[in-house]
Amino acid sequence: MGLPSVMVLPLLIVIAAGVYYIYNEVIHFMSKCLVRNKVVVITDAVSGVGTECAHLFHKGGARLILCGMSWDKLESLYDSLTSDADPGETFSPKLVILDFSDMDSMEEVVAEVMECYGCVDVLICNSSMKLKAPARSVSLEMDRNIMDINYFGPCTLAKGVLPAMISRRSGHIILVNSIQGRLAIPFRSSYAASKHAAQAFFDCLRAEVEEYGLVVSTISHTFINSSEPAPSTEPSPKPNALAAFIKSQLTHGVSPSVLANEILQTVNRKTKEVVLAHPIPRVALYLRSLLPPFLFAVLAAGVKDSMLAQDMQ
Template structure:
């Protein structure tokens, strides 16, 4: 079983939602934190609200996942903060609420850049130090949408499907270096992700989905993620009724297809 205490844990998307909840729970477990997101002031707020940890053991490293040229440099800076990264949690991401035929190619590329390519770049950047120390853990926040795609989320679902394939493959390549890979597949979690979703032309959606509003709390989600890390699990689902769709996809794909076609747009 892995230990959180005294491990250096780098979280992207740490300024809100699941990433923020993870930061608080890791701090209470005695982990050393590197917090990353675009908004430095929000990262400082999260740092100030962490309990049970010396402030010197929390570092802030602002980054923009949609700026690919900056990420390898920032990854080296992250490593230098404590001399290593033991666990990287690729949590930062964006979604959409738009029909595929109407979605601009720019929005599609941003979603893939932030959700998929950034996770790859950061993971490969820390793999060198993980291989050298013969230990490490890559944690990828995927989604139930990485298994089951629905309306209005074509590029988002594509990015999450891509994460599943890439990191399943990577796991098979790095296990001999004692490097773990855990894929987390949440369903509906009560965060602001739908408020910040892209519309077809890149504006903010600015609406809270009903299912999102009724979703699992970020605290429960974070707790289950940390349990998966501590148990070295390869993949977990954090979902309620959404799990039905996962099973239908596996065993009765025709039935699921009919259901998906009739889902009300927006939910």
């Protein structure tokens, strides 16, 4: 006896969902297998995204080199990775102190990283410094500090591991950047400038090293949500509706675990460019190219509304 016609569509949906789930699980499993024995460097490994990446790649059997500014936090991460790990399936991570704000130390850091295993298969540049302030109130010293951490640091480290990658004709460099490396919004001038610079550098580098079989990837994401923001209880003036909506979408972040999984998938698929954002930021990117006056007007209206709200408080 055949199935009633009303049952066919729900059954097809269930089957399709099951196939999609199995496909994702297989891809995720293969991603972990592909990083086995690979030498993977993670900068700012003690951050939310860095920690999630460390756990994913460690479980996959990668030879990790974890970089961070705090030795105590690095040791704590080391303990969490090795406490439940199978020594037969995983490798004990190497720890390296790395502070991009101290550019004078970068030569020694690069040498220490290369001494760990003699080569680097995957470099994940994850470090970032954020700042929200009007451009006129940001000092030149702060501008330089942000450029060191977000631009000069990752570029210097990438250049340091590049010769060995080129000689081996194998390697993958990943820049975990920001959507603001492509689209600048008000009150983040220094941050957006550093992210634009990093985006441009790694875009150029991608073309320059392709002939050697190297892969350069950039992942542009919205803000990272480490926790849910507390609801506001204070009333405020109603802003421009369109500007407020775009701003809320631009600042709607991703969780560290989602971003870490995307990084793992990028290593697996060798994707050159990833935009991890909701539809509105993606539309704003197109507006920046196709209708810049409209986007500028919307952002300017949002600034006026925010200034008005501050004056009324």
